[in-house]
Amino acid sequence: MTAAPADIARARTEFLTIDTPRVEDGAAIWRIARDSEVLDLNSSYSYLLWCRDFAATSVVARDEKGEPVAFVTGYFRPDRPGTLVVWQVAVDHAHRGRGLAAELLDALTSRVAAERGLDAVETTVTPDNTASDRLFTSYAQRHDVPLEREVLFDGGLFPEGTHLPEVLYRIGPFA
Template identity: 40%
Template structure:
């Protein structure tokens, strides 16, 4: 658990726990256009994937940030970032970048990851900027390919999901 003082507020960065499931559901609902999941799915993210996710709470113990991630079974050196949620009242303060960097550093140490992946819908400028900044800071080359296509996978009901793969990470930075 790490504490960060952000002026008037102290933020606590920690691994998620089962009691974060319902607050995570509420946080994602406050963060359109993020896809909402069931509370049960959020409970699994907070328990089964706690080692590859990060929760951020404020001094009032309210969940204000969350990144869910996992390690794909066929790529044990890769952290796949599923979703990044920041409470609207905490945006514009670099919280998403701090959460992602803290999660990556923890996973580099505990899980020996060398690559970071995510999917981004074209035009999601906030996510594109976040991952570009973090990959650049980590000196991780970026590869982009369409993972799930609008036509093939979504029956024209959802935009393409472009896979952003960054790495390999320099193991000397861990």
């Protein structure tokens, strides 16, 4: 017998909690990003800083032991203070395929909207990252807001010479 989607969602929320990241989570978040095999991996130091300086615009999912198993990091654009930029989204391999990334994204945007308002969400996605494309496209559809795409950084701007373009996804405005 296979579990119905509602049963999976119920089981997931029984054992996972959504929380604000703490500095102590930086190493685990770095490992999740590294093991994703699709994210540009930042230095381990940057994840510690992220958990300190941008905790209010980021979320983690914790397992029953309190260990991070997924995260979304973000920040507000300095020149557009109502625009949340989603920097990275990653889910540990053991927890993929259950809608956890979407649940985290919804939780984060709901929280920041309630705390300081939210006009739009931005992120960048490379053309080969179908999972992120689906995540942000479905997010816009769920929230019934427009989604615009345009190349933000051409691949030739990156020093390694092999980077794909980063396509800006602008979601909003929110009502």
